[in-house]
Amino acid sequence: MKLAKLTYDDIDINKINLNDPKVYKNIYKKGNTIGVFQMESAEARQMNIDAQTDNIEDVIALNALNRPACKAMFPDFVENKQHPENMKLIHEDLRSILQSTYGVLLYQEQSLSIFRLANFPDSEVDLARRAIGKKDMEIMKSLEEKLRDKVVKDEDGHILWHYGLKQRGWADKQIEDIWKLLLKQATYSFNKGHSTAYGLLSYITAWLKTYYPTEFMTALLNSEIGDYEKIAKYIIECKKMNVKVIEPDINKSIDFFSISKSSILFGINMIKNVGDSVIPDIINNRPYQSFNDFITRCNIGKRATIALIKSGAFNEFNKDKSTLLYEYCKSAYTPTVYKPVKNLKTKKQMFELGLVEDEITWKDKDLCLARLNAYNKNKYIKKEKERYEKCYKEFEEKYMQGSIEDWQFETLSMYLTVDPFKELRKILKPFDDMGEGIGLIAGTIFAIENKVDKKNNKYAFVSLINQESKIIEAVTWSSIYSRYQEFIKSGTKIMCLGKKKDTLFSIDEIKLLDEWKKELKGSVYNN
Template identity: 35%
Template sequence: MHAAGVIMSSEPLIDIIPIMKREQDGQIVTQFDYPACESLGLIKMDFLGLRNLTIIDDALNNIESNRGEKLVLEDLGLDDQGAYDLLARGDTLGVFQLDGGPMRSLLRMMKPDNFEDISAVIALYRPGPMGANSHTNYALRKNGLQEITPIHPELEEPLREVLGTTHGLIVYQEQVMSVAQKLAGFTLAQADLLRRAMGKKKKSELDKQFEGFSQGMKDNGYSMAAVKALWDILLPFSDYAFNKAHSAAYGVVSYWTAYLKAHYPAEYMAALLTSVGDSKDKMALYLNECRRMGIKVLPPDVNESIGFFAAAGADIRFGLGAVRNVGANVVEALRGARTEQGAFESFDDFLKKVPLPVANKRTVESLIKAGAFDSLGDTRRALLEVHEGMIDASVSDKRAAMNGQVGFDFDSLWDEPQHARKVPERPSGRSATSSRSSGRCWVSTCPTTRWPGSRSRWPSSPRRASPSCWRPKRRWTGRR
């Protein structure tokens, strides 16, 4: 089974291979594996969804709505200094393929300054090249900190053209094929068979390939010592190695995301936050990154927020959809009421304008705790005291209007209308905790920002990214 593999043919597949409908989801699949399909002349293509393409698209929409610029990434060159400065700093949290901690350390060592470096670092950060320490050697050689030594003295000049751009190191699968062509006289088809055999690690096939490879090199005047030195490097490298076409395609997406983060930080980080709305840990990680970058993340606001995170000038506005108990249907209904009837002027005005699906107690309480009504003048503490009664009254009025009931409630003459009292907000720590409980992370100010430097103890990893995940280790003092 291959989740992304699609078998294609110019003829009806049912006439060539056995197919069936998979019971659990109705997908049409074949009982033949990929090698069997390939032996019949069929083509298998892997079609993979990539979340980062959605992030890029959202970022471009944010740029257009926030700045009025219509950016076309395909029109950009691959030589922007701001993007390469960001990569050289290792400031790549949220950048496609380059955001892991060890990868960021490698980037700081390598200091990429051209697209070839981006392509190379993606290919090098794989088990095969890393097993030979090629990733570190590339970084050192690129910056003149390590001498470029040939694989074997006999091979220095013949391999100069093949390995010149990668500082004497084999980085891509295509280089394996070029080496076999140049030194052993292989055709492209023979070189591809060699590449496949190395990847599969079948001894019988490798022995057969080595025989042809060594004979070809000897026929071209190379010694057995040179043959063995080269083979000993090619064999472990080919395991998990990337082809350059794959690495370069990934590299373009990496470059684009680095460019967006460097030049449109609020718009890009807003798109990034939207993409991880279902992950509390990742959202906390990226919110902390926003704070580090000096981007202010504004709390949700019933008059300003949309469903997802959005850039607001140099800041980011928290999306209503990221608040607990606020679903997509609620956001759509709230925005519809705001568009049709105008901005909400007070909490009471909000309850009058929104439809019944929005005016439910769980949703409204979550919005209050998240600070979505702060701009209307009443404190969260005051609204939490009266919101249930005000919602009951509002819902009753709406249902009566829907049923066509017109009349006057004489009991209301003796009932005082409910309004939020003028009471001060809770201390910031308790208010922030309330904000945290209504969202998937700290919606407003993180409590620990009151103690400068305290966050420097936390590593940059999703599990340890936010104060809500950090717990001090208990220290034994000899007393209970």
């Protein structure tokens, strides 16, 4: 709200339009609910698509329906919403009670309305409320007779109270059916008051996402600092929303994500290997006129400087990352100091080195010393060159392996400005379009959860970012894990053959993506 320059008055539920068609069309109906309160899960997104959520009552209902004991009601909810003329009610008395949930008994309050319908006094309706809220089946069963039909008389036989749905013309089968639903409610049901609060907050976040997308996503990213998996998910959502997220800038980025010219600027705090302790030095020494200016005035250590280079933080200086890494290696190298000698070697040594050819030359000590120092300096230069080349080779092997895209993923845990899977979109189906069974997926590993099975064998759940910038959850069972363990590392780009079931992909074979591309040389891939 601060980024969007809004106040709480701007999102007051008594003032905001809860029936804004743009919010429902762009967010709920399309399942674009990443970042929307209570609606982020894949299941919740699909439920909104299936229900074509188009009003606040639907939002409130879906909050309740997306609960373990309520999910079984969802198909009826959708069917009755889409085809109200076919909606079947146990009894017409329920129409007004269940109208907002399309004939589905969903909320605790609806159950209590049915007890009132059966002429329960308020004190006993409250007893039913406690029974449902506390899942007390004994109390619930004690209410069954009254719900059906019970007459309470005084000692003289005068009717004091007449309970039950029977007196309203309900048939025994209808009462039996509603009683079964009420018993189910007592195992788990959602309070509409809670669901309403959640639903309204859900709508407000959807409204902010609709009208302030850049500000909303910036705040969302900042809410998950340190959780690279969630950050990656939200970056992917930004791409879908056409909200541009750009690499960090050494002169503009702050600790966290910020807005720069309608784009989201990556925060320094989110660059891997750049610790919190060095951020004040980076910010307080600004502005930097060049990379050399930066390393001269801001000594933050090798690890952090290399991470800044690979992340793209120095792009404004118009030098590629490889050049900057080379320059940094050169600047960080400390050569030994050459010192001329003041004393000559022995006569024999000088002759063996070819620095003296006769006795006359040997007697000229100044000439011999000059020749010895010239010899030593040439030797020093050669040795220093070899020492630097060794240092650079070690630096290159340790810090300069992989591609520009690998470096971006290494430091930012995602691809922002590069796309290593661009050509794969022509070959691989979108993951959601793949049928269940054998299939092929590709992606970069960005999260690994190692496990041990009952036989003490290692296996792992692996999260991949695929060619759609979609996060795919995959599993390598123990027999597969043991064969491909060397490939299962964060940042590795792989091609996987396996089986899809629901949203999980079970891996059977793995190949490094580059090797797979080579094997396809001359095929469709290269045409």
